[in-house]
Amino acid sequence: MMESYDVIVIGGGPAGLAAAVKAKELGLETLLLDENEFLGGILPQCIHPGFGIHYFKEELTGPEFAHLFIEKIKDVGVKYQTSAYVLNIENYSDLEKKIVFSSPRGIKEVWTKTVIYAAGAREKHAFEIGIVGDRVAGIYTAGEAQTLMDIYGIMPGKEIVIVGSGDVGLIMARRFALEGAKVKAVIELMPYPGGLARNVMILRDFNIPLYLSHKVVEVRGKARVEKIKVVKVDENFKEIPKSEFWINADTLLISAGLMPNVRLLQRIGVKIDPSTGGPIVNELLETTVPGIFVAGNALLINDLVDYVAEQGEIAAFGAKEFIENEGIPSKKWIKLENGQNIRLLAPHYLSGERDVYVYARVSAPMENVKIVFPEIKKKLRSPMVRPAEMLRIRLKAEEIRSAEKKITMEVIPQ
Amino acid sequence: MRHRLTCIVCPLGCLIEVKVKNERVTEVIGYKCPRGREWAINEIINPKRIVMSVVKVKNGKLPTVSVKTTKPIPKEKIPELMKVLAQIEVKAPVRVGQVILESPLNLETKIVATRDVESA
Numbered sequence: 001m002m003e004s005y006d007v008i009v010i011g012g013g014p015a016g017l018a019a020a021v022k023a024k025e026l027g028l029e030t031l032l033l034d035e036n037e038f039l040g041g042i043l044p045q046c047i048h049p050g051f052g053i054h055y056f057k058e059e060l061t062g063p064e065f066a067h068l069f070i071e072k073i074k075d076v077g078v079k080y081q082t083s084a085y086v087l088n089i090e091n092y093s094d095l096e097k098k099i100v101f102s103s104p105r106g107i108k109e110v111w112t113k114t115v116i117y118a119a120g121a122r123e124k125h126a127f128e129i130g131i132v133g134d135r136v137a138g139i140y141t142a143g144e145a146q147t148l149m150d151i152y153g154i155m156p157g158k159e160i161v162i163v164g165s166g167d168v169g170l171i172m173a174r175r176f177a178l179e180g181a182k183v184k185a186v187i188e189l190m191p192y193p194g195g196l197a198r199n200v201m202i203l204r205d206f207n208i209p210l211y212l213s214h215k216v217v218e219v220r221g222k223a224r225v226e227k228i229k230v231v232k233v234d235e236n237f238k239e240i241p242k243s244e245f246w247i248n249a250d251t252l253l254i255s256a257g258l259m260p261n262v263r264l265l266q267r268i269g270v271k272i273d274p275s276t277g278g279p280i281v282n283e284l285l286e287t288t289v290p291g292i293f294v295a296g297n298a299l300l301i302n303d304l305v306d307y308v309a310e311q312g313e314i315a316a317f318g319a320k321e322f323i324e325n326e327g328i329p330s331k332k333w334i335k336l337e338n339g340q341n342i343r344l345l346a347p348h349y350l351s352g353e354r355d356v357y358v359y360a361r362v363s364a365p366m367e368n369v370k371i372v373f374p375e376i377k378k379k380l381r382s383p384m385v386r387p388a389e390m391l392r393i394r395l396k397a398e399e400i401r402s403a404e405k406k407i408t409m410e411v412i413p414q
Numbered sequence: 415m416r417h418r419l420t421c422i423v424c425p426l427g428c429l430i431e432v433k434v435k436n437e438r439v440t441e442v443i444g445y446k447c448p449r450g451r452e453w454a455i456n457e458i459i460n461p462k463r464i465v466m467s468v469v470k471v472k473n474g475k476l477p478t479v480s481v482k483t484t485k486p487i488p489k490e491k492i493p494e495l496m497k498v499l500a501q502i503e504v505k506a507p508v509r510v511g512q513v514i515l516e517s518p519l520n521l522e523t524k525i526v527a528t529r530d531v532e533s534a
Contacts, residue, residue, distance in 0.1 A: 044529055047466045047480035061466060063480050063529035067510045150468055153478040178467060178496055198422035205463070205489065383426055 004111035005029045007319045008099050009118060010086050010264075013041020014305050015296025016118035017069040018312030020078045023116070026320045031110065032073070032080035033101055039073070039082065040066030041120055042143065043305070045150045048171055050198075054306035065305060084108075089115060091268045094290040094327055114291045114319040117265060118312060121258035121297035126219075129163065129256045133218040138225035142168045142255035149175060157251025161228045162186045163216050166194035166388065167303060169255030170202050176253075177206040184249050186210045187230055189237060192365055195388055196303065216252065217244070225252050258301045265292065275344040276300040282349040283356045284318030285311060286328055293318045300346050300359060303390050307359065314357075334403050339374075339410030341366060343387065352401035360391045360409060368414045375403045385411055417458050421450045430454040462486035466528070467499045469514060474506030474531040481514055483523040494519055506533040 009020045012034030020032040038044060043051070046062030053059055056068060073080060083104050090098040100109050123141040140148075140156055142164075148154040160176050162169045165188040173183045186203065191213045193200045203210050211230065217239070218229035232243035260278035262270070271280045271288040278299045279287040286293050295311035302308045322328055330351035336358065338345050345360035362385045371380040371391065376399045385391065393409075400407065415435070421428040426446060432454050433441040439458065445451040456462070464486050468478035487495065498518050508514075508531040515525040 044480075047468065047482070047528060049464050049466065049482065061480065061482055061528045064510060067529060150480060151476060151478065153468055153470060178465070178492070180496070197420045197425075197427045200420065201422060386427075389425060 002109060002111055003031075005031045006112065006323055007031075007114050007116060007316070008033065008097075008110065008112040009116045010089075010099070011041065011118035011120055011296070011298070012036065012039040012080065012082070013118060013120050013296060014043060014065070014069065014308045015120070015298070015312040015315075016041070016116070017066075017073060018309035019116045019118055019293075019295055019316045020080070020312075021069070021072045021076055022313040022316035023319055024076045024078045026316060028316075028320060028323065030078050031112070032078055033084040033086060033099070034080065034082050035085040037082055039070050039080065042146075045143075045146045046171075047150045048174070051305050054304070055309050062305075069309075086119075086264065089117075089264055089268055089292070091289055091292070097291060113323050114293065116312070116315045116319060117287075117292060117294045117298055118296045118315075119261045119264070119298050121260050121301060123258055124254070124256040126252070126254050129215075129254070131163075131216055131219060131252075131254075133229075134221050136219065136221040136224050136226075138221065138251045139219065140251065140253055142172045142253055145172060145251075145253055146175070149179065155179060155181065156253075157181065157225075157249075159184055159249040160251045160253055161216065161230075161247055161249045162253045162255060164188065164194060164255035164257065165200070165210060165212075166255055166257060167196055167199050168258075169253070170195045170199040172253060172255065173208055174202040174206065177202075177208065181251075183208045184247050185230070187214050187216050188212050189215050189233065191235070192386075193388075215239070219252055225250050228252055258297060260298045260300065262298065265289075265294070265298075268292070270294075273344070273346070273348065275338065276346055278346070280349075281347045282328065282330070282333060283314075283347045283351060283354065284321060284328060285315040285347060286318050286322065290327055291322055293322075300344060302359070303388060307390065307392060310357070311359075334400060335406040337406055337408050339372075339408040341369075341385075341411040342409050345409055350395070350400045350407070352397055352403075354397050356395050356397075356400065358391075358393045358395055358409065360393070362387055362391070362411050366411060366413070369411050370414050372410050372412060373399075373407050374410070375407050376400065377402075381414065419454050419457055421445065421453060423447075423449045423453045426450075432458045434458060461489040463489055463492065465492055465495055467496060469499055470503040471508060471531050472503055472505045473534050474508070475534050476531050479504060479508045479514075479531045480528045481525050482528050483521075484526055485523040487521050487523055491519060491521060495521070499525070506531050
């Protein structure tokens with residue numbers, strides 16, 4: 001007899017941990033699988049404060065946030081397996097899925113009614129952002145450098161150029177500067193910094209120059225990075241002729257954004273939203289394959305861990321609803337679409353049977369705006385929207401029900 | 415001297431300007447709430463930061479343990495504190511919240527571990 005579960009959670013980061021705790025609390029037989037040796041996902045390496053302000057009502061570091069959740073996993077008695085790499089999800093029917101994973105004791109197969117996929121995101125690498133030149137040592141993604149420094153205690157370099165001014169890039173700029181390395185520049189393609197305001201302040205703290213509307217185009221070196229070519233770009237991101245200059249450095253850090261990790265899902269036919277890079281989901285975070293739910297950065301890239309954990313819990317409620325009814329029983333789905341200045345959003349389908357949190361990002365920064373849902377006559381005001389800060393808006397069940405077929409979300413001037 | 419700051423107290427991100435003459439604040443403009451005003455003044459007169467790093471672990475499953483200051487410390491003390499942290503080594507096991515150093519450099523803070531590290 002093969003093991004069987006109500007829910008298998010794939011990924012032991014904040015989304016997976018929250019999903020597993022909630023699923024178990026809801027009385028579901030739950031197994032959590034994680035490919036790392038320890039639970040927590042990337043949290044154990046995110047040693048800076050700023051985690052859990054909403055969820056735990058106190059400001060924690062990443063490892064502390066993970067620790068509290070791992071204690072919860074043990075308290076409620078979730079079964080978990082680390083060093084478990086999921087090779088395949090096989091979808092036999094709506095209520096029977098087989099998970100194949102490798103573990104220190106060999107290849108294992110387990111059956112489950114539902115899957116909560118919380119495998120996070122991957123980092124974009126140098127070749128994806130058009131950097132050419134020598135293939136030398138000293139080119140890292142921000143996350144790789146963070147693992148080296150903050151888990152293994154290894155300094156990746158002394159003179160650093162960082163590509164990308166998102167939160168990850170800025171936080172790594174601070175880590176390098178604190179540890180005595182020289183951060184020579186942060187290079188940002190967009191005309192504005194990509195990270196939260198509190199992280200942009202790091203640049204001022206350590207006198208790190210920020211080049212907006214610039215890009216790294218080439219790396220030169222013999223065995224290791226020696227110099228890095230930067231050019232200025234115009235408003236259409238076209239390189240401006242003769243604007244190039246070289247920066248001497250031994251390390252290039254790529255922090256060019258994250259992409260939801262969805263390969264396993266695509267293989268079983270889960271439909272992907274090109275704007276989020278993650279699956280198309282309904283309000284219970286169920287994908288287009290019945291019984292497969294998704295949460296956290298595998299759904300869409302979040303900037304707050306609190307929202308990631310919240311999505312894990314929503315997916316757990318989804319799994320319970322699915323198991324009790326042998327499918328999500330909603331009769332009607334109303335489509336949520338992105339309108340003016342909305343770059344991406346999730347969930348994509350709403351039933352009007354319950355209140356829903358909508359997560360969205362704008363395309364461009366804008367001051368004094370209205371966030372509008374014209375079909376349901378909902379209007380909110382905001383003094384400032386930025387692509388770096390995800391909007392999270394609660395739509396009430398009766399508001400959703402007042403729409404016919406679709407609801408549009410847009411951000412327009414007041 | 416005029417200092418321009420983007421407030422980080424809340425997501426509004428007010429642009430605040432602090433004017434300073436002879437090390438005294440003479441004018442603060444651009445804030446939309448008293449918390450922002452106070453933050454901006456402190457940020458100019460006595461900026462403080464929570465500091466985080468890793469310290470070496472002997473005989474641990476991991477070679478480092480992450481640590482933080484329990485209170486924000488004056489910004490200008492950070493490089494000195496980092497040097498202290500670079501020189502210490504703790505023995506595994508280490509537990510979250512364990513005090514690694516009491517009032518380093520006579521600062522009003524403790525250095526505490528922020529993750530568990532089991533013995534190897």
